[in-house]
Every structure is written in C-alpha cells, then in structure tokens.
Amino acid sequence: MYLGRRYRLKVIAGESAEVSVKLRGGHLELRLANPLRQMVREATKGWIRDRARKVFADRLDAVLADLNWRLPAPTMRLQAMNAQWGSCSPSGRLTLNPWLVKAPRDCIDYVILHELCHLKEHNHSRRFYRLLDKNMPPWRSRKKRLDELAEVILNM
Ligand SMILES: [Zn+2]
Structure with a gap:
C-alpha cells in the first residue's frame, strides 16, 4: 500500500x-x-522509507501552513514502530513511523497535526482536542480510517 x-x-x-x-x-x-x-x-522497505521522507516533509509544510497558531518548523526523523504512528519530544522534534506513508494523505496529515498539537498541549487534555477540532474539523473520521488500516499497514 502507498498513500492509501x-x-x-x-x-x-x-x-x-x-x-x-x-x-x-x-x-x-x-x-x-x-x-x-x-x-x-x-x-x-528502502523505497517506503525514501517515499516517507519526501511525503512527510511535504505534508509537514502543508499542515504547518494551515495552522491557526505560529510554530517554528520542527525537525523530523523516521523510526519504524510497531504500535505507534508518531511522537514528539518537548524540544520539538517530530518522529514519524515510515509505514504511515502507506495510509491516505488525509490520515498522514492527521498524525502530523496530532503531534504538532502536542507541542502546545503536552497531554490529551480538553484543550488538546479543542486545538485539533479547530485545525482539522474532520480529524475523527481520519483517525478512524487509520485505526482500521493499522493492522494491514503495520504488518508488512
Ligand atoms: Zn497524542
């Protein structure tokens, strides 16, 4: 699978x-x-990683451009994970699972936005979800789609 x-x-x-x-x-x-x-x-696997690097960089730019708050562009790295799409460090470094590039673009954007929201809200508080809602109203359906695809995508 590639981009859904x-x-x-x-x-x-x-x-x-x-x-x-x-x-x-x-x-x-x-x-x-x-x-x-x-x-x-x-x-x-090598091809997936190459594509992930390119696609995630593009999507990160696009998601950053649409944010309703200002954020300096975080650094990004890839790390294959079995049960996680991404994470972010308090210093602002984004880690994304290269297998995520198999998912549709909308789902990739959701994961990136989720992690960017954590740079402002470090937990899954009400404020965190409000931030998600504001920046991507249909995020729930994208998350659901991603959850449904997880088994196929993560078990390569
Ligand atoms: Zn989270």
Whole structure:
C-alpha cells in the first residue's frame, strides 16, 4: 500500500546489480539481479522509507501552513514502530513511523497535526482536542480510517 492505494508487487530479475523500484500503473515494479524474498523485502522497505521522507516533509509544510497558531518548523526523523504512528519530544522534534506513508494523505496529515498539537498541549487534555477540532474539523473520521488500516499497514 502507498498513500492509501494498493499496488501489486511485480518482481523482475534484472541484469544490472543496481536495484530499481518504480510505481508503474497499478504495480510497484522491482528490478533486482537477485530477487530472493529477503532482497525484495529490503528493496521495498528502502523505497517506503525514501517515499516517507519526501511525503512527510511535504505534508509537514502543508499542515504547518494551515495552522491557526505560529510554530517554528520542527525537525523530523523516521523510526519504524510497531504500535505507534508518531511522537514528539518537548524540544520539538517530530518522529514519524515510515509505514504511515502507506495510509491516505488525509490520515498522514492527521498524525502530523496530532503531534504538532502536542507541542502546545503536552497531554490529551480538553484543550488538546479543542486545538485539533479547530485545525482539522474532520480529524475523527481520519483517525478512524487509520485505526482500521493499522493492522494491514503495520504488518508488512
Ligand atoms: Zn497524542
């Protein structure tokens, strides 16, 4: 899955030692010289991480631009986690789970906003939820969608 869409994995034994991964039509096309299961897994994971880095940076910019309060752009890092989409440190560093890039864009925005709200409200208080409501009125449906997808997305 990538950005909420399912793609069929197509593995092609390539001649060159270089690994290439491309989205083509409804397929995620992998070319590698040695298409063993382990290699395919590694190549797919690498691709997901690359995409996550790019997509999250774009979405972070977009969510920051829409905030109704001012916030200096936080730093972001990726960390694969089994049961969490993201977290943030009091110093303002955002940690996002790279597997989140499999979810629809709306759900990614929700997670980013959730973490940004924690920079202002450090717990799940009433004030925290008020902040979420104000900045993303439909956040509950996005969260629900993400919860429903969690099992598929996190068990790769
Ligand atoms: Zn939270």
